[in-house]
């Protein structure tokens with residue numbers, strides 16, 4: 149029902165000053181119970197006609213939901229009235245700004261960015277640098293004492309200057325790095341959700357939600373604000389990220405509280421937003437989370453090991469050099485002036501030796517390595533972001549470079565996801581429906597009765613919605629499959645849409661990838677109930693024992709006819725069409741709590757939906773093959789559809805196997821092991837089949853597996869894989885949260901591009917390591933040898949530091965940011981456990997080092 153509306157002033161929202169002026173007589177504050185915490189109602193709320201304070205609203209949903217308060221405010225109806233929102237029409241568009249001002253925005257506090265000086269401070273904490281500073285100071289003092297102003301300070305000053313430079317360069321690159329991460333974070337937060345505002349349904353940025361909005365939730369969404377359940381079916385939430393409790397929670401009229409941050413595991417619902425941003429529990433958690441600590445990538449860990457060993461070797465050389473220099477000096481001194489005769493100059497010399505030793509360590513420690521890795525990954529990340537791939541963890545990019553297998557979805561990834569009904573089978577005739585002419589012909593051949601029931605089915609059994617934009621243009625909000633069906637329905641009889649949409653839905657069993665069907669029960673205008681069921685063709689066909697004939701009569705479905713329909717399904721499927729059936733059954737009574745039984749249906753029609761393969765996919769698959777990356781297709785579709793598409797993309801080859809999910813499930817572990825390398829297509833798969841495939845490939849063949857996913861149920865497979873790739877457009881929020889990389893354009897080519905960059909990163913770092921090790925070895929040996937022979941280092945501390953800096957930072961920049969080339973995709977991936985420094989690299993390092 150429509151809530152009582154207050155007379156609304158037609159003017160724009162009054163200026164703040166006016167709002168702030170208290171007008172106590174306009175509205176009585178909410179009744180207050182003496183035992184309950186009292187909330188103060190601000191005058192500006194009263195002024196605008198709101199009767200409940202934001203904090204009180206937030207307290208209603210709270211962490212567990214407060215029933216007493218909920219009831220006290222008159223339940224959902226009372227509350228919606230108090231926040232001036234209609235449960236059907238949502239909030240008024242003209243109110244949005246006022247609501248944001250009074251009840252807050254749905255943004256979380258961003259932690260203040262770290263300033264540049266904090267990074268400088270961090271860089272200064274390096275132990276070797278501190279030792280060098282000490283050396284510089286000693287050198288300054290001794291220099292001044294012996295050589296006087298200004299000649300005595302040159303050495304010390306030189307060291308200090310180069311230290312400053314090292315610090316500045318490190319801090320600058322770290323600083324820029326952190327800025328890039330923040331940019332990425334912001335990109336991640338751009339989530340759209342369907343809301344009803346001012347009687348219109350549209351998609352709104354999650355950040356722009358306000359108290360009073362009516363949200364549409366469906367499977368895979370992350371609830372973006374706190375609110376109350378207004379209507380919906382089978383809604384199941386996972387609140388584990390909030391409360392740590394993994395038990396799914398059923399939400400309904402009786403238990404109406406929804407919390408921001410929980411995930412929709414099943415079902416659909418509408419909810420009334422009553423608390424946003426920092427007022428929600430989730431917002432509080434988000435605000436208290438600080439630094440999301442930049443994680444070290446496996447390559448970085450490997451390299452840190454390398455760096456430590458090199459550092460230790462450097463230490464040994466440094467000590468040796470120092471000892472040799474000292475001994476030579478002492479011997480020399482003993483022979484010429486005597487060991488007991490010390491001057492300030494001698495002290496200076498020893499300090500100098502010490503500085504040289506420390507510098508050798510600084511030079512030897514390849515602190516540029518981690519820097520190179522981060523730089524290289526960050527560079528790849530930035531480039532990839534431009535190319536529509538959002539890398540969520542630095543490590544992902546590099547792991548993708550060594551992927552040996554990609555398990556990909558079909559719909560949307562290999563295909564365009566622009567679905568159109570191409571053929572239908574109805575009343576025993578197959579018709580192409582790809583042109584206006586064909587549509588009008590179809591209208592002519594099928595009888596009115598059949599048409600009516602078909603359209604009723606299409607318009608009623610859907611989770612999608614036809615909406616009119618501000619410009620009067622028609623758009624459909626919902627999944628591609630449903631959009632195709634609705635478009636088809638609209639082309640047959642647009643005038644019936646509004647009538648059928650009005651029919652009361654008694655029960656809805658929303659679609660999910662496990663059931664692969666959706667059913668809706670409606671109340672017929674003349675009494676009686678009717679259930680429509682649509683879904684995967686074979687599954688629906690199994691539920692039917694009657695069929696609607698050309699005249700609209702229900703006749704029994706004979707075995708022969710069933711066989712006939714199956715043949716038509718297969719003929720559609722081998723033309724790469726996605727097949728769906730729709731069926732109905734009439735009932736007299738309805739047992740509310742029982743699920744709708746899955747038999748006794750009457751088959752209405754079979755649809756063949758075209759979803760063309762993306763241009764460029766075939767080439768991308770070829771690239772993968774050349775690079776020794778196996779591509780496997782895992783799809784929920786019919787096996788023949790799957791095969792047809794896989795052949796078209798070049799995934800299914802002569803000796804490859806296409807198998808149904810159920811068959812795979814029935815295989816024993818040994819059979820599976822034998823079959824696995826040849827499996828190229830898995831059809832009619834359930835999300836757990838994907839999970840099984842990933843775990844088996846990893847455990848039986850030590851493959852590095854990349855997996856794509858879009859649905860909520862894909863989350864386990866995404867997490868289990870080495871690299872989880874979520875689809876940016878079709879993917880649900882839950883899938884995106886579990887993924888390492890988000891493919892913004894859902895395109896398979898983009899996935900291959902990530903692999904290219906991953907390989908580039910690995911190779912660049914190998915190059916950098918080779919370069920650094922060569923220079924390091926040269927520097928160590930030259931210094932040590934000359935210390936032994938001449939008794940002094942050929943390069944002073946200052947010179948060594950400069951070499952070090954140029955090598956570490958500029959070298960890193962130059963070598964780490966080289967883009968990928970085609971050669972990289974023509975060799976096999978680096979396998980798990982391959983050592984990072986190859987034999988050829990050692991040869992190069994030592995060969996060039998001793999030249």
Ligand SMILES: Nc1ncnc2c1ncn2[C@@H]1O[C@H](COP(=O)(O)OP(=O)(O)OP(=O)(O)O)[C@@H](O)[C@H]1O
Nearest residue numbers: 557558559629659661664666682683684783784785
């Ligand atoms: N909204 C829907 N209502 C009823 N049935 C549907 C709906 N969407 C898809 N189907 C049926 O379910 C089948 C597969 O669905 P599923 O979600 O498992 O695959 P998908 O994720 O869409 O495809 P892919 O795995 O190739 O990306 C489809 O072949 C179709 O017959």
Ligand SMILES: [Ca+2]
Nearest residue numbers: 557784858859
């Ligand atoms: Ca899927």
